[in-house]
Amino acid sequence: MQQMDGRKARGDESRRTVLARAIDIASVDGLEGLTIGRLASDVSASKSGVAALFGSKEQLQLATIEAASAVFAEAVIEPARAYPRGLRRVCALVRLWLGYSADRVFEGGCFFLAASVECDSKPGPVRDGLIRALATWDGYLGVSIGYAMEQGELPELTDAEQLAFEINALFNESNTRSLLHGSRVPYEQARTAIAARLLSLGARPAILAEAGLG
Incomplete structure (x- = not known):
């Protein structure tokens, strides 16, 4: 029994090591850039050993999305x-997020934005896995905005999902421009734009300042 537990522990550790590298590769080269051979070389393992951990390239891609979700x-x-629920x-x-x-x-910026561009027109299990991961984030942001609405902290807002969409659009643009230009300035521009949008919806300036957005 102890021998089996030891094997499982080693297998779990190997899987974590491979997935950590897979995430970085996919964030730069895309999910299609993941190959058993490349991963084996990068983590100094055998191709057969890495293949045994996942079974197929598709399963590797799905596992990479799940691992990236946990890191995020x-x-x-x-x-x-x-922080308390609300604004x-x-x-x-x-x-x-910024x-x-x-x-x-x-390594390549936001893993999910890079994967979305790659997979948006490719139906299948990998795109479905990515959609589920993004839905978790979208749902959490939308619910958090909804609490702020319920508490009267955004009195001019009537649609939490719309604001979540706008914030995500600014995240997307800041990530893309930062990678393209090698600059952190786009993140400050996104922060400024989001703060202005929250103020236009009735957010108290003191709360934004306290939270580092003012």
């Missing part, structure tokens, strides 16, 4: 939960 949650969603948490999500992209938590 740890970098953005979990820290935001330290303060919305501001925390904005600040944390920091996650600017600090290159994933």
